[in-house]
Amino acid sequence: MPAIVTQGIVLRHADYRDHDRMLTLLSPQYGRVEALCRGCKRPQSPLLACSEYFSFGEYVLYTGKGRMTVTSCNLTESFYPLRQDYDRLQYAAYLLSLAEAAAQPGERAVELFTLLIRTLMRLCYGERDVKAVSAAFLLHFAAISGYRPRLSHCVKCGKRMGDEEIRLMDIEEGGLICQGCYAPLTPVKPLTAQNVHWMRSVLEQGIDKTDQPDIAAPGLLLADYVESRMEKSIRHKGLF
Numbered sequence: 128m129p130a131i132v133t134q135g136i137v138l139r140h141a142d143y144r145d146h147d148r149m150l151t152l153l154s155p156q157y158g159r160v161e162a163l164c165r166g167c168k169r170p171q172s173p174l175l176a177c178s179e180y181f182s183f184g185e186y187v188l189y190t191g192k193g194r195m196t197v198t199s200c201n202l203t204e205s206f207y208p209l210r211q212d213y214d215r216l217q218y219a220a221y222l223l224s225l226a227e228a229a230a231q232p233g234e235r236a237v238e239l240f241t242l243l244i245r246t247l248m249r250l251c252y253g254e255r256d257v258k259a260v261s262a263a264f265l266l267h268f269a270a271i272s273g274y275r276p277r278l279s280h281c282v283k284c285g286k287r288m289g290d291e292e293i294r295l296m297d298i299e300e301g302g303l304i305c306q307g308c309y310a311p312l313t314p315v316k317p318l319t320a321q322n323v324h325w326m327r328s329v330l331e332q333g334i335d336k337t338d339q340p341d342i343a344a345p346g347l348l349l350a351d352y353v354e355s356r357m358e359k360s361i362r363h364k365g366l367f
């Protein structure tokens with residue numbers, strides 16, 4: 128098979144032999160890709176910069192003997208400032224883990240890729256609260272994964288929910304639940320009308336344009352919701 132050229136971002140790397148790394152890339156066309164990066168740990172290697180966490184660029188990959196090998200890369204962005212700010216780095220690393228858990232080999236991931244790059248740009252260079260930026264990622268992540276939360280009506284009976292009735296989100300059904308439909312074993316998390324206004328606004332307008340305050344972003348709720356739907360546990364303790 129000839130070489131393929133794809134945009135990619137490094138989600139993970141693992142040491143391999145003395146000077147090599149195995150990269151886990153997210154590619155918009157090919158989803159999650161494992162690719163060997165030969166010699167990238169040598170100080171003078173032209174592949175050094177594109178084999179770090181968060182490295183984003185155009186990768187040329189060659190397939191042979193059943194595996195992908197990085198032959199060259201044109202680096203677009205290293206997100207270097209993330210490494211100098213431990214707080215931002217923790218959130219960014221959490222988002223990489225989510226992307227890695229969601230992406231499948233050989234499956235297009237255009238929306239996830241775009242969401243990840245835009246969110247990392249905001250975390251790296253933006254002024255907004257990192258928790259709110261990360262919560263917005265989780266919300267859009269849920270939407271593109273097929274479980275956009277329902278935020279106007281009760282998920283069980285379909286009743287329209289006024290602000291004064293908003294108390295609980297049904298994590299399994301993925302939306303608001305009214306008092307009448309709530310039963311003791313229903314898997315719910317508490318939330319406020321402000322949380323719901325924030326989520327509606329961010330889904331419609333995006334985090335850059337919303338007029339809702341960052342403090343209303345329900346980060347922990349969204350992290351619990353997304354991980355519950357993915358049936359994966361990713362460390363987010365203390366982040367939200």
Ligand SMILES: [Zn+2]
Nearest residue numbers: 281284305308
């Ligand atoms: Zn109901």
